[in-house]
Amino acid sequence: MELSGAKIFVESLKAEGVDTIFGYPGGAVLFLYDELDKAANDLDHILVRHEQAAIHAAEGYAKSTNKVGVAIVTSGPGATNAVTGIADAYMDSVPLVVFTGQVPRALIGNDAFQEVDIIGITRPCVKHNFLVKSIEDLAPTIRKAFYIASTGRPGPVLIDIPKDITDGTEKCLFEYPEEVKIRSYNPNTRGNPRQIRLAADALLAAKTPIFYTGGGVILSDAASELTELARLLNVPVTNTLMGLGGYPASDPQFVGMLGMHGTYEANMAMHKSDLVVAIGSRFDDRVTGNIEKFCPNAKVIHVDIDPASISKNVKVDVPIVGDVKQVLTDLLAELKKRGESPEPEAVAEWWGMINEWRKTDCLRYEQGDDVITAQFVIDKLWQLTHGDAFVCSDVGQHQMWAAQYYRFDKPNRWINSGGLGTMGFGLPSAMGVQLAHPDETVACITGDGSIQMCIQVLATCLQYQLPLNIISLNNGYLGMVRQWQEFFYQKRYSMSYMESLPDFVKLTEAYGHVGLQIKDPADVEGALKEAIENKQRLYFLDFLTNPEENVYPMVPAGAGQNEMILV
């Protein structure tokens, strides 16, 4: 059958199994939206109120399901508004396909109305992008885009569609390609067997090994393989910010998150280890601290699907390029075949050292009677939701506290912006998560600064009746900036004090939701309970918290991982 470009677009999405698409219309995408309207029974389109939110919502959807998130925005300002979200997806390796409208082909390069070279603008921050030049290319391009986005190291793929391809003047036969073959793109998923044997050798010989696991475990859906491997060898496990939930936090072998705001025991264990097994993590500067002082005595095994990540920052002794799930499965098979175990005395001694470090109790905090501490709110949330909620976070101190105090036992529940650290991510991503999981409890942990960046999403939440629980830790400051200014800029709080904060309760009510302000620590539990139990309405809980609270531990910039500032 011969179809218009717009119809091919919709049929291609259906062929890919897309059920939800986030977007905002505009001139260049009018024909696409016309067809989306006709397909409303098959595809849910969620109307945001800012294009940045469309991308973050698609990210939340993707991060909580491991499916490809899909968004559509118009040309010009619509596309440029989406760039922040696209860069965020690129940094966190989120599988996304973003459609941008473009001016008609004859006008490209002519400074037309609402024209931008979005291909050029996003080239450095997408996994790949395409400009569709003819209607025959449209379906194959969409097929390639989904393939590229979801395979190898996932990432955002952008498709720029000129308006005249969609307007119906041209039609072409619609055949959605079954197979995709890109001769220059062949991600390697199977780890080299020799490398796996070397890794097994190293694991059995190590005296003080540690698993340093990251977002790659979540993306590869490898939590159960990781858990099995760690338990088989009785190795301590630490997660990066992106890897939380990849290993059950309530398990005694979990030593906490590592890095700039990681636990004392995690950073010390890394520092003293003789074998660091990096699984789906990339030795980011937030984790390593001063790279000269990082893991001075350790041999390094690195399992990653992206060869460019290996030996980029830290020299790797046993590199294994492959999909985490596949590699861990093969490694488990190898170890089980050998039937050997690490030396029990060494294991006991290592745990002895780790348990000594745990006694520092680096995450202790005090909740008095007068002022709410943020850590207390997160702790209570964790208790009331039994550690089982989907928790989306914005960026800043509240994000670090959420990572430290909400212990995740399952993957895909902790949704945050790690690599780019985008304020404004929390609320739209929570919306994406709730739409992907309509019956689950979704909490958005945010701050007085972050929440104002994409606040207009509250309108979308009313439109689609999403009973989110927004927990705003309101200290009247850009907390993380203030903390750095306190530590390193002699408390010169330049522009980190939030003057003229709105009355968040009234603001929330203006958007049609329930708003509560909580000042008294005694009211925290009740407010959280009320919000969580109400599955019909969105709750915005404005917790007034201690203004000059700091996140501890902290590895200051330039310091080694063992040079932490403790509470």
Place this chain on the structure above:
Amino acid sequence: MENESGALSRVVGLFSARGYNIESLSVAPTDDDSLSRLTLVTHGSERIVEQILKQLNKLIEVVKVSDLSEFKYIEREMMLVKVEAKSTSAITSIKQIADIFHGKIIDVSHKTFTIELSGRGEKLDAFVEAMRDDQVILEVVRSGCIGVARGNVALRV
């Protein structure tokens, strides 16, 4: 790389984004017109070069990458130089130096000569220096380096 618009942009963008330097660059289609060959000269530590190779391989349009310095290789660059003789006696030295360097005089007018020369980068540098004393160098146009491995090693798809 795939012979598609944007492919070159992606490679150059990669270098500038990651702070690697490009000393010279040359690109053109091959005998297979779906493929173009890009030759790029850069320098850096072994670790940096390894990262460059890995990052290039990540680009979707890049089909194959080869580090020529791993092999014995042939390197060539082409140059067109336009000079003006400072005096009539200098005109004979232009012809002599061009002959010594196996260059060809491809244009003449009054006292201005254009010479075509090809060879390794050092030879081209030496030619320009040899011209400098008796002539005024009006223009130097260099093509960028291309190279190919010696023997039967070939970069093919």
